[in-house]
Amino acid sequence: MPDKTSTFGSEGVALLVPEVRSGREALPAELCLDIYRLMVRSRVMEERMIKMSKSGQGYFWIGGPGEEAFNTCLGLQVKKGHGPAYDYLHLHYRNSATLLAMGMPMIDALRQMAMTATDPHSMGRNFPGHFACRAWNVLPISSVVEVQYVMAPGTALVQKRYGGDGITIVTGGDAGTAEGDFASCMIWSTRPGNELPVLMIVTNNGWGISTPASTQHGEKHIIDRGKAFGIRGEVVDGNDVVASWHALRRAMDYCRRERRPYMIEAKVSRLYGHSSSSGAQRVWDEVDPLDLFEHKLTEAGLLDPIVLSHIREEALAEVEAAVEQVLREPMPQPSDVEKYTYAPSPVDVVYPEDYTGLP
Amino acid sequence: MPDKTSTFGSEGVALLVPEVRSGREALPAELCLDIYRLMVRSRVMEERMIKMSKSGQGYFWIGGPGEEAFNTCLGLQVKKGHGPAYDYLHLHYRNSATLLAMGMPMIDALRQMAMTATDPHSMGRNFPGHFACRAWNVLPISSVVEVQYVMAPGTALVQKRYGGDGITIVTGGDAGTAEGDFASCMIWSTRPGNELPVLMIVTNNGWGISTPASTQHGEKHIIDRGKAFGIRGEVVDGNDVVASWHALRRAMDYCRRERRPYMIEAKVSRLYGHSSSSGAQRVWDEVDPLDLFEHKLTEAGLLDPIVLSHIREEALAEVEAAVEQVLREPMPQPSDVEKYTYAPSPVDVVYPEDYTGLP
Amino acid sequence: MATLVQAVRLALHYGEEHLGVTDIFGEDVGPPLGGVFTATQGLKTAWNSPLDERGIIGTAMGIAYAGGRPVAEIQFCDYGFNTIDLLKVAGNQRWASAGNFDMPIVVMTPSGSGIRGSLYHSHSFESWASRLAGWKIVMPSNPLDAYGLMLSAIVDPNPVLVLLPKALLRVRGEQKIPGEPDSEEELKARIDAPIGDRSNWKPRWPDVQPYYVPIGAAALVREGDEATVISYGRTLPLCIQAADHLAHETGKRCDVLDLRSIFPYDWKAISASVRKTGRVLIVNEDTEVTNYGEHLLRRIIDEHFYELLVRPRLIAGKHVPGIGLNQVYEQNTVPQLPLIQDALRAVLTEEA
Amino acid sequence: MATLVQAVRLALHYGEEHLGVTDIFGEDVGPPLGGVFTATQGLKTAWNSPLDERGIIGTAMGIAYAGGRPVAEIQFCDYGFNTIDLLKVAGNQRWASAGNFDMPIVVMTPSGSGIRGSLYHSHSFESWASRLAGWKIVMPSNPLDAYGLMLSAIVDPNPVLVLLPKALLRVRGEQKIPGEPDSEEELKARIDAPIGDRSNWKPRWPDVQPYYVPIGAAALVREGDEATVISYGRTLPLCIQAADHLAHETGKRCDVLDLRSIFPYDWKAISASVRKTGRVLIVNEDTEVTNYGEHLLRRIIDEHFYELLVRPRLIAGKHVPGIGLNQVYEQNTVPQLPLIQDALRAVLTEEA
């Protein structure tokens, strides 16, 4: 049974709403059900994409099964919008749950998977999970590991100057922190007098493709690297929705208010291996955040087998309808190859509109 | 008067030799006089080189006035030789005192300054202070800031495997630690089970050309960055000979014995600005380690004005003789442009001996 | 007349005041130094960065994403080689995101030899840069063009790399920048930071006016019917000298094209001239294997092979690992006047 | 027959056993994976590195300084663009130190398109690489050459970059590697790691023999008097197909040169063939602005301009910021067979 007499998070406001707890932290039941639904939708969508990659409806899959708990909590707490008043997102290729939580229609991810001309993120150019969304400050996700960390200080610098409470959020994997760009982000975010509101997130799944983190990384916690720069941080169980929600809330509050960097290291799972290149087989020895949350919500009396299967059916129906639709949509044309190379320029006499082949 | 009844360093061996103290640490008088002589020789040589850069006997000067105390102590403690049994030196462009302390003839530095064909470090190709010395494992110093830090783990890896007590020593400036390569060195030197005997030195003069470190670096101490990786370290007054000697001794002992990395941050002075590009004018508001040591030795009764001026005269004579000699030596020839591009190869049918222009 | 580096500074000032430039930054770009070549002295948005080129390019990208207009400096192009991946990414952001994001950044950097820079301050960058799809690359050879190209670079909503010829930074032009004071002394007094303490110094900016050199437009700096000489940057003035000398010596006049834009290049101008003359000399100082001039040559072969009267030539730098400090190296590694003159003489006088 | 990637593995094994290779390393190079393309499975000196390409190149340099013989892998050439400065430094160590230090490192990396790699797994590297003075660059197009070039790369005391054509890694050759078992199944059983748990797996290496493809030697893979086709890597087999097809269609036979070494290239072979045929087609898939093929074209113009019967051609990839995942992009960005065939037909049939 959900506990009925407690407070929403640590804000000290007594609310008489049912809630779900993890240790000393809690979340309202309503929110938990929303999160759960989003997690199911992400999982179902990713699993369908894996199927597409194997059936030839796509060529390659990479994505976030195992990161749904943390990434959904992230997406829901983003200050969503365009321009420096809102959060900038420099994301990794495992962030589909974040985008779904922000409200991205499932079909847009599938369009990218199916490489249609209608793919709003890349017009069928990029791998799945490589989102780009101007309206929501979601900067183009690139496969090049870690480069997002050197761009993050730039958006944050504009935000600091702009005022308001918009922050810059940058995410990446654990192995990628070995690239110098991770250190650059810390340095550029802590210049004395110019500290920047950058929330540096590492989703630590313990792997870089086939290489265990334990064989390459001498740090106990990755966030310990922030200490020398005075960057606060915390390690959170990214498979725990309640803990992830609150860690993110604290981190965002801090960045929004203090206009300084903060680090979160979220321990997450990788449930289908690295990508379709490594087979995208279900892994059974890692914790499944969805199972965990399902169990918790069931325990709390918020879910029962009927609701549960209803939510899953709904998500499955949504994804099937989307796939069906996507497969009817147009493909890019040969003439698209050069499109969107250049923005129109009043001072360029060769390419005033766009690239058109050699001068 | 030198104290006559104390111990050499912290080794606990009671020696009845005169010694020079700094705080609780001490060095034998003999050694101090050797160090002093080397420091004077370095200073005099660098000042002569500055003169050459202004008189047209060279084009450019960069070097180490202000780092003589620390760098001399470094050079004297290096395990000098060729191959992995000996120390590898990945140095910075301010290390002339290190090389002189190791025994490099002054004239070789001046040959590079004068860009003669006899310059053993680069055949008149590189800037002064850009040494390369195969016999002593002194790897080519490059102007590209910080790249030496990504090479250091490689030599150390071979040394760890080889056994013995040879270590890898890498030095660089404070501003350069903002490059990702500094972080890479820490990561590659602390791979679990593969920790490497790398002594990471930062000579912190508080400047990167015109930019004060205090405006760009949020770390209190640069070596604090090592903590997350379990890298021990210490900050030392690099203007204090006795302190520098012992910090280096401890660091080297640790690396040699434990086969793990260690960091030293030496606070040093920059007495002639960044380089000849910024005028190479004497700066008077920074501590001069040579003055300091001169004063200390004089106080201790080891130096008097006569000895002092004798040492200086000797050094001046040495440098003048060397310059005179150097200016008579041959210059590189047009045909030298391509020399030493390739080492002879038994499997290359186009360039079996060396590069000879386009195929 | 302003020097090239003063022209850049005036353009950046104009950019700050009128074109929305928000950040001019890089190593030693802000006070007190204002750039190792003084290009950024006195600018109100100039600031010093950490010594980290990857951070410089990345931060510029971030500023642009968030609506700022950054001009980032890489202190010497020689130190930009650890950022090629980022430059590639910057060049593909619009393409990769199918138009979601533009990337209006300007990167400026001194390029080429001629300042006794030894191994790491003598490289050229244009051949590398020309391979960065999605970028525009410009390289002025005189102060007025530097001013006009810099303004265009700022206004263009795509990433633009401005290569400044190291050897010409202190050279004065023949034409005034619109709004430039009458005397060099006055200009200097107004905008050059004093030697010594600068803490209270403030520039007194002249009221410079807009002047755009379009991207993709070459300048025909000498006209003639006998040959086409194509160059830019440090070697451009040498080509003019060579052409003038040979006009005098042989009576034959050449077109000399100052390319100004490396990409996109002014194919119309090249093509028209080559068609007219049938004789071609391309000159630059970058290394000669996979050299940008070889691309131009290939285009000429593609479209004008049968109109060529004699073998077209490329003069470039030697394919060696560096340029040595002793001037014997530099003189014998990158093209100097005699070499250019000899090549041009051969092009002009070879029998068709 | 061994696949190209098996050939590389066999060469590395030979290198470990007989040529002093001490370290084969890079991202996912060691157990359990043995490389994302399986090039390093079962090798006794293979180890996994941190995800840090700069560290990989730097560490390789350090190992070489200290007397080791490293073979470092960059997982995809697309991820080597943040190391260009280090590659330049590696290429200049001997030159800069006037012979004090050699730099015997091998870097291997998959290059080019053809594996549906989208923006960041489809780039080519040879044009960039050819600009790295002090390096040698090779690129095999079949397993035996891969074996022989890898052995030469290891033995050569200079930095050698081995570009492995992504599209051909799983292709089998027509010639056996000396010592290779008779059947493909046996080879596979002996040296391919099993799917699943590999913790107890050990390869049973065949006793492969030394076989060196000299650096700087092209292979004439088709012979004819009518035209010269120069290629390497992924486009080489396409050129063979095109030449065979056109021999059939027109009765005209071409020389097809598999360059194998990008630098130094086999100028003697190119020159002899061009002199013989007077017709030239150069094919690669790298982007077309400042493309390595343009260098070859320039050399041909330099030395054989007056011997050319028709306009020489270069077929290369489009100058766009990336190669899109949808195959419509890839097919229309990098050369495919029809394009090559049409170009060769034009070269062969154009009237002189």
Ligand SMILES: Cc1ncc(C[n+]2csc(CCOP(=O)(O)OP(=O)(O)O)c2C)c(N)n1
């Ligand atoms: C710069 C760069 N190097 C190598 C790769 C190839 N690669 C893709 S993902 C990956 C591992 C990333 O591991 P981690 O950062 O932990 O992220 P995860 O995939 O585990 O979420 C590698 C090596 C790449 N994409 N970019």
Ligand SMILES: Cc1ncc(C[n+]2csc(CCOP(=O)(O)OP(=O)(O)O)c2C)c(N)n1
């Ligand atoms: C990669 C790189 N970027 C820029 C430069 C230009 N540069 C030369 S020295 C220097 C400052 C170095 O400062 P620091 O690392 O503190 O060393 P210091 O000169 O103070 O000893 C700069 C920016 C360079 N040489 N290399």
Ligand SMILES: [Mg+2]
């Ligand atoms: Mg990971």
Ligand SMILES: [Mg+2]
């Ligand atoms: Mg410094």
